[in-house]
Amino acid sequence: MLRPEVMSHASPMPLIAVLNGPNINMLGLRQPHLYGSATLDDVEQLCAETAEQLGVAIDFRQTNGEGELITWVQEFRGRASGIIINAGGYTHTSVALMDALLASELPVIEVHITNIHRREEFRHVSYISKVAVGMIAGLGIQGYALALTAMADMISENDS
Secondary structure (H helix, E strand, O other): OOOHHHHHHOOOOOEEEEEEOOOHHHOOOOOHHHHOOOOHHHHHHHHHHHHHHHOOEEEEEEOOOHHHHHHHHHHHOOOOOEEEEEOHHHHHOOHHHHHHHHHHOOOEEEEEOOOHHHOOHHHHOOOHHHOOOEEEEOOOOHHHHHHHHHHHHHHHHHHO
């Protein structure tokens, strides 16, 4: 174990917010033919393991409330190095969430478990992608690990 004086001089790990919107808590139960059998706990475990390998910290959250999601985005401004977000249905409807992400002045990566472009027409429009540096869709929960890897790379490049 590091002595306290050594720990205090170590640079803190970059923090990445991993935010999930409505119905993501129903993974494993809701439409498993589309979303698979993995649960939200499985996604969180995957993110935690990936973050540890990448040397970053995560703050993993899920809410069904649009206002709460917006408040979280605002809280991460100046605190996190980036945001990974699966906004669920708010992807296609929330200008307010888009505005909050824009105001955060943080890099954003949008994640979708399914390929939204192979689904209903209304899902093809994403307000989140208008402010995101990138989007990962259709690769199941592995998209979260890919997003964390991409975000860690961006953070590392910005710190160089």
